[in-house]
Structures are given as structure tokens and as C-alpha cells.
Amino acid sequence: MIPEIGHFALVLAFAIAICLAVFPLYGYLSNQQGFCATAKPLALLQGLALAVSFGVLMYGFLAHDFSVKYVADNSNLDLPWYFRMSAVWGAHEGSLLLWALILAFWGVTVALFSRGIPDHMSALVLSVMGMISVGFLAFMLFTSNPFVRILPFSPANGADLNPLLQDPGLIFHPPMLYMGYVGLSVAFAFAMASLISGKLDATWARWSRPWTTIAWAFLTLGIALGSWWAYYELGWGGWWFWDPVENASLIPWLVATALMHSLAVTEKRGLFRSWTLLLAIAAFSLSLLGTFLVRSGVLTSVHAFANDPERGVFILGFLIVVIGGSLTLYAIRASKVSEPGEFAWISRESFLLFNNLILTVMAVSVLLGTLYPLLVDAVGGGKVSVGPPFFNAVFVPLTAILVSGMAFGPLAKWRQSEDPRLFRPLIVTLIVSVVVGLAWPSILGGQYSIGTAIGVALALWVAIATAVDFVKKVGLYGGVGTTLARVERGMIGMWLAHFGLALTIFGVVMVENHTEHRDLRMGVGDSQNLGPYDVLMTDLTVINGPNYVADQATFEIYQGDALYKTVTPQKRRYNASGMVMTEAAIDSGVTRDLYIAMGEPLDGGDWAVRLSVKPFVDWIWAGAFFMGLGGFVSITDKRYRQRVREEKEAGAAEGATA
Amino acid sequence: MNRIMVWLPLAVFAILVGFFFKGLTLDPREQPSALIGQPVPEFQLTDLNTGQPLSREQLPQQPFLLNVWASWCITCQVEHPYLTQLSQQMPVVGLNYKDTETAAKNWLQKLGDPYAVQIFDPTGRLGLDLGVAGAPETFLVDGSGVIHARIQGEVNQRVFERQIQPLLETFQ
Numbered sequence: 001m002i003p004e005i006g007h008f009a010l011v012l013a014f015a016i017a018i019c020l021a022v023f024p025l026y027g028y029l030s031n032q033q034g035f036c037a038t039a040k041p042l043a044l045l046q047g048l049a050l051a052v053s054f055g056v057l058m059y060g061f062l063a064h065d066f067s068v069k070y071v072a073d074n075s076n077l078d079l080p081w082y083f084r085m086s087a088v089w090g091a092h093e094g095s096l097l098l099w100a101l102i103l104a105f106w107g108v109t110v111a112l113f114s115r116g117i118p119d120h121m122s123a124l125v126l127s128v129m130g131m132i133s134v135g136f137l138a139f140m141l142f143t144s145n146p147f148v149r150i151l152p153f154s155p156a157n158g159a160d161l162n163p164l165l166q167d168p169g170l171i172f173h174p175p176m177l178y179m180g181y182v183g184l185s186v187a188f189a190f191a192m193a194s195l196i197s198g199k200l201d202a203t204w205a206r207w208s209r210p211w212t213t214i215a216w217a218f219l220t221l222g223i224a225l226g227s228w229w230a231y232y233e234l235g236w237g238g239w240w241f242w243d244p245v246e247n248a249s250l251i252p253w254l255v256a257t258a259l260m261h262s263l264a265v266t267e268k269r270g271l272f273r274s275w276t277l278l279l280a281i282a283a284f285s286l287s288l289l290g291t292f293l294v295r296s297g298v299l300t301s302v303h304a305f306a307n308d309p310e311r312g313v314f315i316l317g318f319l320i321v322v323i324g325g326s327l328t329l330y331a332i333r334a335s336k337v338s339e340p341g342e343f344a345w346i347s348r349e350s351f352l353l354f355n356n357l358i359l360t361v362m363a364v365s366v367l368l369g370t371l372y373p374l375l376v377d378a379v380g381g382g383k384v385s386v387g388p389p390f391f392n393a394v395f396v397p398l399t400a401i402l403v404s405g406m407a408f409g410p411l412a413k414w415r416q417s418e419d420p421r422l423f424r425p426l427i428v429t430l431i432v433s434v435v436v437g438l439a440w441p442s443i444l445g446g447q448y449s450i451g452t453a454i455g456v457a458l459a460l461w462v463a464i465a466t467a468v469d470f471v472k473k474v475g476l477y478g479g480v481g482t483t484l485a486r487v488e489r490g491m492i493g494m495w496l497a498h499f500g501l502a503l504t505i506f507g508v509v510m511v512e513n514h515t516e517h518r519d520l521r522m523g524v525g526d527s528q529n530l531g532p533y534d535v536l537m538t539d540l541t542v543i544n545g546p547n548y549v550a551d552q553a554t555f556e557i558y559q560g561d562a563l564y565k566t567v568t569p570q571k572r573r574y575n576a577s578g579m580v581m582t583e584a585a586i587d588s589g590v591t592r593d594l595y596i597a598m599g600e601p602l603d604g605g606d607w608a609v610r611l612s613v614k615p616f617v618d619w620i621w622a623g624a625f626f627m628g629l630g631g632f633v634s635i636t637d638k639r640y641r642q643r644v645r646e647e648k649e650a651g652a653a654e655g656a657t658a
Numbered sequence: 659m660n661r662i663m664v665w666l667p668l669a670v671f672a673i674l675v676g677f678f679f680k681g682l683t684l685d686p687r688e689q690p691s692a693l694i695g696q697p698v699p700e701f702q703l704t705d706l707n708t709g710q711p712l713s714r715e716q717l718p719q720q721p722f723l724l725n726v727w728a729s730w731c732i733t734c735q736v737e738h739p740y741l742t743q744l745s746q747q748m749p750v751v752g753l754n755y756k757d758t759e760t761a762a763k764n765w766l767q768k769l770g771d772p773y774a775v776q777i778f779d780p781t782g783r784l785g786l787d788l789g790v791a792g793a794p795e796t797f798l799v800d801g802s803g804v805i806h807a808r809i810q811g812e813v814n815q816r817v818f819e820r821q822i823q824p825l826l827e828t829f830q
Binding site (some may be wrong): 282319331371580603609 | 664668672674675678680730732760762764829
């Protein structure tokens, strides 16, 4: 009975979504306020219905209701409760439900926090989000219903959650990522609303800026969590694999990054209007495309866990409607957009244009590399694969170019920067970063790596330039004590994000060029040298986990003669699925990670063991954390709150006069 | 100019949709049926044991089983005794799939090596051409190198009697 409540709530949400898609739009077109006013209540109702539906599915997991096929396929009596919760989004149907829930959640936030926006505008925005919701809910109900039952003979036990996903990182990674993906739908909806209404001035940019920034921040954290999870769970010790699914999240991220920057230009200067609209459409379209690529089986990938051509046809149809429709509307309307105003060659606009250009080229090259196997296959060229060499060869130089320009943007002024003195601090920055960058590989010792020198110089270049900008701007406002509170939060967010990128670049350069890595044969009593440490295997045992059996090795790590730490990597075999997973032992540190993973059992009771020292690897994710934090800080900017308050006061005044 | 340029994104998307649509019909899971009746794809790999180059021409000239396996694959261990028994009856060619040389050799040393030829495919290139979804998979190939059946998962006596034996009889 209870699963049927969830199913019913899902159908109800679908019906509400149809109303949400139709009524406000009709109200806008026929100029009837009453219909427009349905948008906010409908958005709230839809959120409620989907929350019930989601809650019921989660209850099914917690209560071991194996009569629900999705639960039976993805849970097990032995599965710990926290993984039973995250198992809700562990496979295709449930992750779609999460997607729909988050879309509804963003709809609710738009309904609640759009008081500064004219009613007909928020009605259109919610209507567009309703249309997207209709597509997704129809997809779920007709091809991927999570509430399908196995009755009357339901299994006594479930098939268990994919062991790869039985990990704390996976509890948070998909929701974060979806918050980002789906959050981009708000910027998309604003762009569409302004295209529908034909009001193509800069106001839509002002409204959609905070939404874009927060979606971007979630996307950043989601990607970083995924990369961190891959690092410690997949047992290879890599942090990025250029896998189609990873690329599917990186492409919208690159476009959303470009969008954030071009929105700034559109809002402040009214320029790039047509381009910004296109980016807003592209960012969300590419998120949808990512979903299509992952879910349809068009591309084979290590984590395409729901390959089904029938579903693929449905998603493709949906993509055609959403992307094709929005691009058509764009083509009809955008040709009428005028671009008032000019800017000089050296101005903040031109640097942001440069930023957009490079980011777009990056996104297009990653997209091409990801789709290339498909394109070649489609024209009968057979199966090819595009690997990391291609992506690295394209991505690394483009990043270097992008980062070289990054220092100038914040220092430049809008319209024009006639005054070359603005860039004077960069001369010192350049000298310091080049000198330290060139010296850095020598300080490290070992073979001199020019790649490291360039990478470190670039990271320093950004970090110092950000610091210089910080000191200059804080100086404008007076002493350090009172200033931070007075500087625009958006500015602080930018500093954090730029500084974060510098940290990430430094981490990537160090770990890619200076990882010390060895695959060895080790048995109990064997000792191996690892960087400044000696690693001794002291024990090998078999451990019984809740739903797996593991071979566990105990390693004592010595620094000189003193015991530094004892670690226990495992090789687990999950009972229900028979899958074997590597649980690496990682000792994290600021300057390095020690990484010990068990490979394969060898004859004579020995194991193949993988030992690595990964310098500064955690900086990659620390940088991403700073970027995400920057996004969150910047949306707390006073001007966003002020507008709401002004509106409230205006409302209160109206109420008083009435 | 601008009036034409704004249609460009839509045009690019339309072309992509064409490719995607084609891509859907090329679903990797539909490959097995497409490969049945087709010759084994050409390949240029090495023999795991000898390290010598190996190509399609060096496969047996009589009906044989092409068994995709790897040392990391648990089910491969399960089916290994039965394959060893089968190898008395007909040649079994191994395709060591996405494996390392050391691990594969250790595995064979430990469990015995019934394979007539051992194709070493560490990158999974031939596996991809064959449409292999995972190990183990076994293909029945006739004397002229044409694939007649694909079995996903374990090969045991029941599978042999039901899916392989009837086809083998049609060869004679």
C-alpha cells in the first residue's frame, strides 16, 4: 500500500507539472493575472508531491520492502541503513526521482525568493521549469518507474547495491551534482522567459546571476566529490579519468563558468546579451545532454549503469524538444537584440570576452573528444576510443592560456583601462611567479621538470594577482579590520574562487608530475621503502564485514625507527553480487598522501601491492572547495538581500495604504 | 549576417541529433546478434605465453570456442574446470581481457592452462570489437572463422548441451 502512495504522489506531481507548464504561460499570453498567479502555489505543490514520493521510496529502502522491484534490485538485508538511504539514488530510476525532486526544489526556491521580480516574469520562469519537469516525470512514469512492484511473489532478499556505490562519498556526490546540473535550469528558465516575453534587456541577467552562481558552486563541489571518490574508491589512485560520464559533468561546468562571467558583463554593461542568452541555454542543454549520454547507453562508460536504447529514444526526443525548441526561439528572437555600448581593447569586458572564448573552446573540445567515438561509429568508421592523451594535449595548454589572462580581468576597469599603472603590480607578480616557478623543481630535487615549473608559475601568478587585487580593493575601503564587511561579497567570492583555482592547479601539477609510484610483491614481514618512509607488512587476515568478506593487510609505516602509523587496506568481496572492490588505505597530509592498495593475491600467500606517495593531491579538492565556497559567499551579497527587503517594504507600504 | 548566425547553434544541434539517433541504433548490447554469422574481427595482438604476434589467421582451422576471461573475474575461475574438460573435445582459444601479463600468467599457472592459443588483449581492443560486455563470455566459432553463438556468463555442461552442442552438430 505504502509504495502506491509514492506512485500516486508521482502521478500527482506529473499532473501538477502539466498545470504549471500550461497555466502561467497561458496567463501571460492572454494577459490574465489569475492564471499567472497559479505559478507559485503550483510550484510549491509540485515540490510537496515529489518530496512525498521520494520519502516513500526511501521508506521502502529503510523498511526492506523487497516487493518494490527497485528496492529489491538495489538493496539487501545486510546493507547498513545509511547506504540504504543513499541507495535511493544508486541506480537509474531513483536518480531520476532525485533529479525531479531537485528540479521541483529549485522551483520552490524560485517561488519563494523571487519577490523582487515582476509576477509575470516569475510565472514564465516557473512555467518553463514546469515544462522540463513534465518531460522528466513522463520519462519516469512511462519508462523508468521506481515504484514497480514484484507481486505476489516478492523476493525474500534483495540483490544489493552496486558495491562501487557503497561509500560515503556516494551519499553526497549525486545530490550535489544534481543540485548543480538542475540548478542551471533556473538560469535557462530566466533566459527562456526573457526570450518569450521579448524583453531582452539586461534585467534577466541581474535576476539569474545568483541562481547561476549557486548552481555553479554545487556543480563544482559535486564534481570534486566525484573525483575524490574515484581517487579513494576505484583503487587506481587516479583522480580524473576523462571518462564520458566525468566529461558530461565537466562540459556544463565549463560553460556555466563562462556564463557566470558573461552574465557579469551583461548585467553591468548590457553587452554580450545575445551571447549570454546562448550560454544560458547551452549550460543547461549540456547538462541534459550529459544525462542523455549517461542514461541511454549511447556511449559506453565505466559507470553507465542503465543502458537501455528505448529510454535513449525517449530522452533524445525530450532533448530535441527542450534544446531544439529553445534554440529555435533563440534564433527567432536573438537577431533583434541590439548591443549598445562599446569597450576598449584593454578593459574588463575584453578580458571577460577572452575568458569566455577560451572556456567555450575548452568545452567544445571536451565535447568533441567525448562524442568522437560515437561520431566515427555512426559514419561506419568502427569503434575508436579517445583517451587521456587527447584531452591532456588540448586541455592543459588551454588552461594555461586561460589562467595567464586571469590576473588581468579583476584589475581592469569597465569600458576602458587607459591607465597602464593599473597593471603595474602584475610586473612584480610576473617576476615572482616565474622565478619561484623555475626554482621550484630544483627545490624538490630529482629530475628537473619544465612542466612543473610552468604549472607552479601559473598557479602562483593567479594566487599572487588575486592577493594583489585583494590588497588594493581592501585598501580602498580603509583598514583591514573594518573592510571585509564592506567589500562586496561578490568580490570576496571571486577572490576565493580564483585562489581556489590556483590551489587546484598546483595540486594537479604536483600530483601528475611527481607521484612516486610502485607496484610490488609483498608478504607478511616484507618491508619496502616509500619516499621518506619504510612500509612493513605485519599481518594478513580475513575480516567479515556486514555484507562482504575482506582480505585485510596491516602495514606499519615507519619514519626512521619511529612508528608513524598503522594502516589497513582491504580487498573486499561483496556477498550478494560477488564483486571485488579495493579499499585503499590513504594517509592524507597537507603536502602528500600515502596511498597503499592491495592488488591481486599471488601464490605463496603474497599480494601484489601498490604503494604511492602523491604530493599535494588534496590541494586539488581543497581548491574546488574554495571555488564552491566563493560561489556561496557571493550570493550572500547585500544587493540580492536588499532587493528582497525593498520589495517587502514596498509591499508593506501597499498593504498599509490599502 | 547576424540573422543567419543565430540559427547556427540550432543547426549544430540538429547535426548532433542525427548522430545520436544513429548512435542509439548502434547500441553496444545489440552487437552480439550482429556479430553472429560474421567472421571474428581482425586483430593484431600478441600471444600471452610466447609474446609472438598473433592475428586472426593463426586461430584453429576447426570449430573452436573463444573464451574471454581475466584473472580478476571470479566466474572465470568457476567455469575453468569445465572448460579444461571441454578442451579435450574441441580447441578452446583464450582471450585474456583487460588483464596484466603477470596476473594472467599466475592465474594459468595456478589453475592450469587448457587453452590452445592465448590472445593477450590488455586494452580490451578485440573485446570491444567483439562487443564483450564483461568476462566471462564465450563465442562459438566454426572452421572458417565465422561466429555462431555468444554466451554471456559461465559455460557449464547445461549451457554446452543446450546452446553449443546443437550448433556444433549442424557444422558436420
